[in-house]
Structures are given as C-alpha cells and as structure tokens.
Amino acid sequence: MRIQSRHPGPAPKVEPRALERCDQVLEVLAPEDWTDARVEAWLDWSQGVFDADLPLGGGPARYANRLAQAGLADGLFGDAADADAFRDALLVTMLTGIASPAGPLAAPTHLPDVGEIEFKRVAVGHLARWRSAQLAAKAAARLDAALAQVGDAVARCHGDAKACSDPRKNSALGRAARRARDLGADDRMILDAIVLAGAPRTALIDPEAQGPVPLVASASRQGVAAVDEATSFAAQVGWETSALTLAMSPEDAEALARGAAVRAAIDVTAFQHDGAFDCEGFNQTVGLWTTALEIERGERPAQIGLAGVGDWLLAQGLSPAGDAARDAAAALWALAVGAALSASAEAAAVLGVDPIFAQERQVLLRGLAERRVRAAALRSPLAAEAAAALAVAHGLARKHGLRSARLVAAFADAETALRLGGKPLGHAAAASPVSTAQTADGLLIPTFSTAAHTCLTQAGSDFDAARRHAMGHGSLAEAPAIDHMVLQARGFTAHEIEQAEDALRHADGLRAAFAPAVIGAGFLSDVLGVPAEALADPNFDTLTFAGFSEVEIDAAERHALGARRLSDCEALDNDIRALFAAVEAPALADRLAMIEAVETFTCLAAAAVLDLPFDARPADAARLQAAAARAGVRALRLNRVAPPAGFVLSLPEAEVEAPKPARALDPVAVEAKLAPPKERIVERVVDRVVERGGRARRKLPDRRKGYIQKAAVGGHKVYLHTGEYEDGEVGEIFIDMHKEGAAFRSLMNNFAIAISIGLQYGVPLDEFVDAYVFTKFEPAGPVTGNDSIRSATSILDYIFRELGVSYLGRDDLANADPGEFNADGLGRGEGVDDGEVEAEPLPASKFISKGFSRGAAPDNLVFLPFGGRRAEEAPPPSAAGDVCPACGDMALRRMGGLVTCDSCGTQASDRSEGDGAS
Structure with missing residues (x-):
C-alpha cells in the first residue's frame, strides 16, 4: 500500500534577520512575525548545523529531506515525487509554526508496584543515592569555592612568587587554605590549587548530574485514594524528589517506563478559522506527522501530542471549568487519535505491526470501538467528526494492524512550546492572556495573546479598558501616589x-x-x-x-x-472575568476533571503534575495524590516547588543559660561537735527562676547521688528513688509500687519519666509540688516508714510532700500526727506546743552513701541540724562512750536493754543498765 502525501498549503514568507547570540551575530532567514526567542529555539534544535541560505539555518529542511528519503527507501511512497511532496508538506508545517518535532522522553526506572514488598527496598535505595548525590553536590560546591579562593589568594599576591605560594608568608593564602581544610580538602588538593593558581579550573562535580533519576511505579487506584501505608511512602518519595510517577495501572506504568525516542506536537489553534474548525486540514496534518514519526522511530516508541488546546477553548469563550469545554477538548483529542491511528495502520501495511498490537489485538480493537461510542456521546460540534475518525481507524486497524499501538499522548515540553510560538503542550493548557510581542526594531512589548484578543472581541468587551488594566498606561503621568x-x-x-x-x-x-x-x-x-x-x-x-x-x-x-491579568478587570462582565480566572489560576478539581476527560481517549497516560508548596509536608502530598486518584487521572507526579529566592529559615539566637541560684544545705558538716543554739529563726528566701522559650536539656551525671525512701500509703508500699545533680538539685525520680495492677504501675512509672524530663528541661520542682499536693484518690491514708510525713490524701500527694520537704525545705508540708488525716492532711498546724527538743548531731554515714563517696568521707564527720525544724520525737539517750566498737561511728543508742549502732546495726547488752538493776 502506498501512502499519498498531505500538503497543508504554501510555504510562509521569510526574511533576513540579524540574530545576536552569546558568541556571534547570525544572519538567518526566518518568518517575519516570529520573535528572536522562537527563532533561537529552532536553531538550538538544529544542534549547531547552520546554513545561512536556508530558512531557520536549514534544520527543518534537512529533517524533512532525511525522512522523505528514508520513507522512500522503506516503500511508504510510490515514487520520488510522492516523497518530495511529503518533504515539502512537512517543511511547510514547520516553517508556518503549525507543528514541530519534540525532544525525546527519557525512559524512567521502572519500580515494582507500590503494593509489593520489594517496592520500599528499591525506592529507599534510589532515595538514598539521590540524597547522597545532593549532599555531595553541595559539599563539592563549597569545597570547589574554597579551593578557588586558594588559587585567587596566590594570583592576587604581588611580589616574590615563592613567598606568594607559601601559606606561612602569604596570610591570605593561609586563611584560604585553612578554610579549605576545614571543608574537607586534604593537603594534596590544597597544594594542587596553589600550583594551578591562575590556570583554567574545572568544576569538581557535573552540575547536570545532580537531578534525581526519574522513577515510575504502578499503584492501585483504591490504595492511593485511601492513602494506605504503601502509597503514603510513595507520596513521601515523590514529595522529596519530585521524580516519582505513579500510574494507576500496570499497563500504563509499563508504557511510561519505555519512554519515547521520537515525538512531535501540532498547534490546534492554526485550524480554527472564523468560528469553525478545519477538521480536514487537521486530520491531514496529524496523519502527515504520524507518518514522519513512523519513519523516524524504527523499533523505538513514538508519541504525538497537541499544543494550544487551552487557547483554542479560550478563543471560543469556553471556560476550562465547564462541561462544555471538557467535552470540546475530549472531542478534539479523540479526533487526533482517529487520524493518528489511521495513518499508523496505513504504515503497518508496509512496515509491519507493532508487537504490542499483535499481543493485545482484541483489547486494543475493543478500546477503539469503545472510544468511538464515547466520542459520539460528547456534546461538542466535533463529536461526530471524532466518532467517524475513530471508526475509520478501527476498520484500518482490523485490516492492517497498527504500526504504533500507543501513539497519542498529552505530554508537555517547554522547548517544543517555544518553537510553536509559546503554545503550551498538554491536556488543555493555555498561554497567559498577556503575552509578549516583538517590534520591528527588536523591542519586546506586552500584548494580548491571540486567543485572549479573539475572546474579548467576540464578547464585545471594552477592549481599551481591558488593555489599560492588563498592560497599564505605560507612563507615570496621572498615576496614583507617584506621578x-x-x-x-x-x-x-x-x-x-x-x-x-x-x-x-x-x-x-x-x-x-x-x-x-x-x-x-x-x-x-x-x-x-x-x-x-x-x-x-x-x-x-x-x-x-x-x-x-x-x-x-x-x-x-x-x-x-498593568496587572498582567484580566480576571479582576472591572470593565469586563462577570462571565468573562470568571472565564479568565479559570484560565489564569485553574482550580485543582477543574484541572483534574479536564485531564480525566482527555485521557479517556488518548492512547498513553501522561503524568498529571501536581504542584506542592515548598513548605508542604508528606501528609499534604499524600492527600493531593489521593485527590488526583479519586478524580480518575491515569498517572500523576508530585512536584514540590523550589523555595523562593533568598529563603532563610528563621532560627532563634543561641541562649546563654542563666546561672543557677545558690542553694543552702539544711545540714552543715563540721569536724567537731558544736552545741546547737536553743532557738534559731531563719528567714528562707526562695527565688523562682522560670525560663521562657526554648531551653536545652540538662543531663544528669552518669554517676549520681540521691536517696531511696520506702514508705506505705494506706497500706500500699511505695518506693521513691531520686537522682541528683552535682549541686544537689533533684533531676529525676523513680516510683515503684508492689502488688498493684500492671496498668497502675505502668502509669506511675511513665508519670515519673514525665516529671524527670520536665525537671531536666528546667521546670522548677516547686511548680510540680504546688500542682500535685492535696490531690485526692485512692490509695490514701496513714503513711508509715517516713519520718516527716504521716498521712497523705493520695500517692502523688505523698510523693510531692516528700520531695518538697527533702529538697525545698517545705516544712509546712510535713505532718507528724497519723491521726490528723483530714481534708488537707497537714495535721494540727501551728500553735500547738509539742515541746522543744534539743537536736542532736547525727553521723555523716546516715546521709552520705559510702558506695557513692567510695570511702572519701572521713569517719568523724557529723551533721548538725540547720534551721528551726523541731524534732518529731526526743532522741533516746546516748549510750555510754557514744562510739561504736565495730564501725567507729558515734551512733550508739540505747533501745531498752540493748545498745544499737544506727550505722552498722551492731547490738550489745547494756551493761550499765544491767549492773544498775542488780
């Protein structure tokens, strides 16, 4: 079968133009209404091969001629005349800006389905390599700058060359070398930088190799919509790298993983004339470029897409947020699919069918038939044309097969859009209503895009008012505030x-x-x-x-x-403002609905790029991902935008910890017994230091002192264990209770942990004491085993009474009368004369741990009472001699007929008492 050429019309008029590039001035033949940027985009596509006698440097002519010769050799054309006609038609579409080749789409790495157990392991490996590359790039950039400063320090030095290269004599070099060493450079690297000072330098790392590797994986639509564990991790990978594409089916994931070696795009706005769409010319152009791609691709994947669909809708006054626009866009893409697959079927008759089509013949044919039915149901003037084109493609595919089973895709490519005059590629993307035009003398001026101009004109809007609002007056004359x-x-x-x-x-x-x-x-x-x-x-x-x-x-x-927008122009009516608002800032739901409508007909899924703010969290990414899945998109990719230029994280200034107030010890160690005063009144001044804002945690020493207090509250045993800092301030507590339920014991243990953390972060102990004393719950009642506290209203009341008495000198919290268990548990209070008992000095071993001090405390240390605390009971009279013969402590007490050492527990009969009795 021979394919006849499709000729869209005559070639455009071109004229010479002087194009200033970074290294030279080129004389190039280009269409007169094209901007310099558009011409340069075509020259860049030509990859440096330039012929001044051919339009756009000869790149389009060489491309068209190469494909025509290859098609003739493959037998796609009947003779050389058909090949020449094909070449001329292809060249005309490029020179008129109707169509353009697009760059290849690199094949991403295909990961397992996110629901499989291998996905996380493989994804974590890619994530780790990407993080390593990012860190290496940043470190290398800093190190490269430091080594450059080493070379500059040598190059800027004037004088003896040896002295300039000696860090000991060149102080600037010494500083630069030390900085480079601090950043990780070894001395050999620094020496090389000194030796190569003034020579051209090469970067330590390739800046183009710093981006993440594109990844693609399949996922269950239900799992993504429900934000299950697997898809949440996938969202985190996408949030961090912006490189993971999730396809909602394994077939789409496999197709995306193949990439596309050759691609092309067609500007649909070129076929809208006087309110009518040129379906015949559009079908011919799509078929022409499909043939070109089938010739060029060989056995590689190919894609064809559309540009300017959003501008085409805007020119007709259709809002992308409405159903009419979605049906129109879907019909247009369906028409493109029918024309492209018809040309692919014709090519398959000569070049053979795609292996994918041979494997999935029935599925693909059934899909074409279903598309035809859905296209016919669309509410659009193009619906009938689209259904007819799909019917033709279905018939040709059944007869010849398809050369490319998956050909039409709504891909995006910025360089191709620039070659097409700024028409963005994609499902239904539209250019900004305010664009830029170039005057004959090369001056860039703002102007309305063609689509916006057509929309305003057809709506009968006040064009001058809209222009002033969007593009301004061009002068400060009569400007508000600054004229x-x-x-x-x-x-x-x-x-x-x-x-x-x-x-x-x-x-x-x-x-x-x-x-x-x-x-x-x-x-x-x-x-x-x-x-x-x-x-x-x-x-x-x-x-x-x-x-x-x-x-x-x-x-x-x-x-x-001007405002550079029309959505808030008061001179326009509400419907037109709403239309431009939907174009300038489309809502996410409207955008996703448009993507779903278009991808009902396309052969390939194109990842819907979902932008995330730079300060978004992984949970935000997962929710956005779920919304897209519920909307019906076939593939998606999260894209976390870069932070604004100059973004700096606000950090608090380093705080200097205030010196802690000195604490007075209740007992004072002395080396000899001193008679205590009969009465001593001490005024206690408590300074409460409460720090506001952030504070660092004050760690306890690894070997710490403290005490263990065993007591029983209402018959329930409680062990309170404290840990102290070097200055004697409490820093942790442990609470152990026996014969209680597991839940109650666990709660008390975790409560103690919480109190300990608060103490270590600077919460004053008296804050806790004031918060927890007088709390009432069971167990409660008389307290046994504690010499200061005899009753408590709860376990917490007892614990914080004990801590208040022991560490804060809160004698008001002590009670010595077990019978006074009233509402507050404080006993009889002041004013009751219990008599005064002269305090006796106590041995140091009663208060100092021999294991903690490791024997460093002298044996003859005693503690004298400090302050006005009354003795709870009169001490028994001392035993004769006061010194224990076993341990040497002055801790002997007479207990009935026995003399007991309070330090070591040695007991002996009281001989003096026995002798007296006899």
Whole structure:
C-alpha cells in the first residue's frame, strides 16, 4: 500500500534577520512575525548545523529531506515525487509554526508496584543515592569555592612568587587554605590549587548530574485514594524528589517506563478559522506527522501530542471549568487519535505491526470501538467528526494492524512550546492572556495573546479598558501616589523622570525603572543624599529611599505596567472575568476533571503534575495524590516547588543559660561537735527562676547521688528513688509500687519519666509540688516508714510532700500526727506546743552513701541540724562512750536493754543498765 502525501498549503514568507547570540551575530532567514526567542529555539534544535541560505539555518529542511528519503527507501511512497511532496508538506508545517518535532522522553526506572514488598527496598535505595548525590553536590560546591579562593589568594599576591605560594608568608593564602581544610580538602588538593593558581579550573562535580533519576511505579487506584501505608511512602518519595510517577495501572506504568525516542506536537489553534474548525486540514496534518514519526522511530516508541488546546477553548469563550469545554477538548483529542491511528495502520501495511498490537489485538480493537461510542456521546460540534475518525481507524486497524499501538499522548515540553510560538503542550493548557510581542526594531512589548484578543472581541468587551488594566498606561503621568508632580516634589527632575519612563517599556517593575543604573548614581548621591555604601547594594530601592511606601509603589506600578491579568478587570462582565480566572489560576478539581476527560481517549497516560508548596509536608502530598486518584487521572507526579529566592529559615539566637541560684544545705558538716543554739529563726528566701522559650536539656551525671525512701500509703508500699545533680538539685525520680495492677504501675512509672524530663528541661520542682499536693484518690491514708510525713490524701500527694520537704525545705508540708488525716492532711498546724527538743548531731554515714563517696568521707564527720525544724520525737539517750566498737561511728543508742549502732546495726547488752538493776 502506498501512502499519498498531505500538503497543508504554501510555504510562509521569510526574511533576513540579524540574530545576536552569546558568541556571534547570525544572519538567518526566518518568518517575519516570529520573535528572536522562537527563532533561537529552532536553531538550538538544529544542534549547531547552520546554513545561512536556508530558512531557520536549514534544520527543518534537512529533517524533512532525511525522512522523505528514508520513507522512500522503506516503500511508504510510490515514487520520488510522492516523497518530495511529503518533504515539502512537512517543511511547510514547520516553517508556518503549525507543528514541530519534540525532544525525546527519557525512559524512567521502572519500580515494582507500590503494593509489593520489594517496592520500599528499591525506592529507599534510589532515595538514598539521590540524597547522597545532593549532599555531595553541595559539599563539592563549597569545597570547589574554597579551593578557588586558594588559587585567587596566590594570583592576587604581588611580589616574590615563592613567598606568594607559601601559606606561612602569604596570610591570605593561609586563611584560604585553612578554610579549605576545614571543608574537607586534604593537603594534596590544597597544594594542587596553589600550583594551578591562575590556570583554567574545572568544576569538581557535573552540575547536570545532580537531578534525581526519574522513577515510575504502578499503584492501585483504591490504595492511593485511601492513602494506605504503601502509597503514603510513595507520596513521601515523590514529595522529596519530585521524580516519582505513579500510574494507576500496570499497563500504563509499563508504557511510561519505555519512554519515547521520537515525538512531535501540532498547534490546534492554526485550524480554527472564523468560528469553525478545519477538521480536514487537521486530520491531514496529524496523519502527515504520524507518518514522519513512523519513519523516524524504527523499533523505538513514538508519541504525538497537541499544543494550544487551552487557547483554542479560550478563543471560543469556553471556560476550562465547564462541561462544555471538557467535552470540546475530549472531542478534539479523540479526533487526533482517529487520524493518528489511521495513518499508523496505513504504515503497518508496509512496515509491519507493532508487537504490542499483535499481543493485545482484541483489547486494543475493543478500546477503539469503545472510544468511538464515547466520542459520539460528547456534546461538542466535533463529536461526530471524532466518532467517524475513530471508526475509520478501527476498520484500518482490523485490516492492517497498527504500526504504533500507543501513539497519542498529552505530554508537555517547554522547548517544543517555544518553537510553536509559546503554545503550551498538554491536556488543555493555555498561554497567559498577556503575552509578549516583538517590534520591528527588536523591542519586546506586552500584548494580548491571540486567543485572549479573539475572546474579548467576540464578547464585545471594552477592549481599551481591558488593555489599560492588563498592560497599564505605560507612563507615570496621572498615576496614583507617584506621578510626575510628586516625583518633582521629592527632588527628581524631568530628566530622571524621562529616563525612568523609557525604562518602563522593558523593565520588570517600577523599582527596576528607578534603579541607580537608570537614574544615575551621581544624582542619587548628590541630590537625594544616598550614601555610597547603599548605592553599592545591588538591592537598593530608590523609591523606598525617597520615602514612598509599599502600597504607593504597588499602586503606581499597576497604573504604569498593568496587572498582567484580566480576571479582576472591572470593565469586563462577570462571565468573562470568571472565564479568565479559570484560565489564569485553574482550580485543582477543574484541572483534574479536564485531564480525566482527555485521557479517556488518548492512547498513553501522561503524568498529571501536581504542584506542592515548598513548605508542604508528606501528609499534604499524600492527600493531593489521593485527590488526583479519586478524580480518575491515569498517572500523576508530585512536584514540590523550589523555595523562593533568598529563603532563610528563621532560627532563634543561641541562649546563654542563666546561672543557677545558690542553694543552702539544711545540714552543715563540721569536724567537731558544736552545741546547737536553743532557738534559731531563719528567714528562707526562695527565688523562682522560670525560663521562657526554648531551653536545652540538662543531663544528669552518669554517676549520681540521691536517696531511696520506702514508705506505705494506706497500706500500699511505695518506693521513691531520686537522682541528683552535682549541686544537689533533684533531676529525676523513680516510683515503684508492689502488688498493684500492671496498668497502675505502668502509669506511675511513665508519670515519673514525665516529671524527670520536665525537671531536666528546667521546670522548677516547686511548680510540680504546688500542682500535685492535696490531690485526692485512692490509695490514701496513714503513711508509715517516713519520718516527716504521716498521712497523705493520695500517692502523688505523698510523693510531692516528700520531695518538697527533702529538697525545698517545705516544712509546712510535713505532718507528724497519723491521726490528723483530714481534708488537707497537714495535721494540727501551728500553735500547738509539742515541746522543744534539743537536736542532736547525727553521723555523716546516715546521709552520705559510702558506695557513692567510695570511702572519701572521713569517719568523724557529723551533721548538725540547720534551721528551726523541731524534732518529731526526743532522741533516746546516748549510750555510754557514744562510739561504736565495730564501725567507729558515734551512733550508739540505747533501745531498752540493748545498745544499737544506727550505722552498722551492731547490738550489745547494756551493761550499765544491767549492773544498775542488780
């Protein structure tokens, strides 16, 4: 079977143009209405091969001729005349900007399904390699800059060459070398940098090799929508790398993993004429480029897509948020699928069928039939044409098969969009309503896009009002807040105002038009009095220095340069404003609904790119991923946008910990017995230091002191164990209870952990004491085993009474009367005369752990009571001699007929008492 050529029309008029590039000025033949950027995009596609006698440097002509010769050799054309006609038609579509080849799509790494156990292991490996590459790149960049400073320190040195290369004699070199060493450079690298000072340097790492490897995996739509564990991890990978594509079926994942070696795109706006769509010309162009791709691809995958679908809808006044626009876009893509697969079937008759089609013949044919039925049901003028094209493709596919089973895809490519005049590729993407045009002298000026112009004209809108709103007045005359008179009053002369308004034509904003390079540094320093150091700042703002506020600058900028949008133009009616709002900032739900409508007909899934704010969290990524799955998209990719330029994380200043107040010890160790005073009144001053804001945790020493207090509250045993800092302040507590339920014991243990953490982070102990004393719950009642506390209303009441008495000197919390278990558990209170008992000194071994001190405390240390605490009971009279013969401590007490040592527990009969009795 022979394929006849499809010829769209005559070649466009081209004219010579001087194109200034970074290294040369080129004389190139190009269409007169194309911008320089568009011409350069075609020259870049030509990969440096340039012929000044051919349009666009000859790249399109060489491409068309190569494919025509290859098609003739493959037998796709009947003779050389058909091949020449095909070549000319293909060249015309490129020179008129109707179609363009697209760059290849690299094949991503195919991961297992996210539901399989291997997925996490493989994904973690890719994630680790990517993190390593990121860290290595950042470290290498810093190290490279440090080594460059080493070379610069040598190169900038004037004098003896040996001295300049000696870090001991060249102080700048010494500082740079030390910095490079601190960043990880070994001394050999530093020496090489010194030796190679002044020579051209190469970077330590390839900046193009820093990006993450593209990944693709299949996932269950139900699992993604439900945010199960596997898809949540996949969302985290996508959130961190922006490189994971999730396909909702294994077939789409496999197709995406193959990539596409050759691609092309067609601008659909070129076929809309006077309110009608040229279906015949569109079908011919799609068939023409399908044939070109079938010739070029060989055995490699190929894709064909559409550009300007959103602009095509806008020109017809169809909002992408409405059902009518979705049906129109779906019908257009269905028409493209029918035309492309018909041409592919014709190519299959000569070149053979795709192995995928041979394996899935019935499935693919059934899919074509279903698409035809769905296309016919669309509410669009193109529905019938689309259904007819799909019917033809179905018939040809049944007869000849398909050369490419999966050909049409809604892919996006920025370079191809630039070659097509800024028409974005994708499902239904639209260009900004305000675009840029180039004048004959090369000046870029703002203008409405063709689609926006058509939409406004057909709607009968106030075109001039819309233009002023979107593109401004181009002058500060009559501008609010900052007009010519106000500027003159602030010291600007007519010359500076004229310079600024000339710069408005190509400036990015009003501040840029008043930059020192435009206004003149001499005027700013001499007239406005700007300091020299301020002028040296690249971010110096002339208008702010002149006293204008942010609100005033924004209002004047909008008057001069416009809002660059039409969605808030009050001169337009509500429907038109809503239409432009849907184009300028489409809602996520509307965008996903459009993608689902289009991908009902496309042969291949194209990943819907879902943008995330830079400060989003993985949970936000998982929710966005789930929303897309529920909307019906076939594939998606999370894209976390980069943080704004100059973003700096706000961190608190390093805090200096305030010195802790000195704490007075209740007992005082002395080396000899001193008679205690009969009565001593001590005024206790408590300074409460509460730190606000963040505080570092104060760790306890590994070997710490403390005490263990055993007691029983209401018959329930409680062991309180404390740990102290070196200064004696409590830093942790442990609470153990026996014969209690497991849940109660666990709660008490975890409560003790919480209190310990609070103490170590600086919460004052008295805060806890005030919070927990007097709490009431069982067990409660008399306390046994504690010499200061005889009753408590709860376990917590007892614990914090004990801590208050022992560490805070809170004698008011002590009670010595077990019968006084009333509402507060404090006993009889003050005013009851229990008599005064003279305190006796106590041996140091009663309070100091022999194991903790490791025998460092002398045996003759005793503790004298400090303060006015009353003895709870009169101590028994000392035994004769007071010194224990076993341990040497002065701790003997008479207990009935026995003398007992409080330190070692040695007992002996009291001979003096026995002798007296006899």
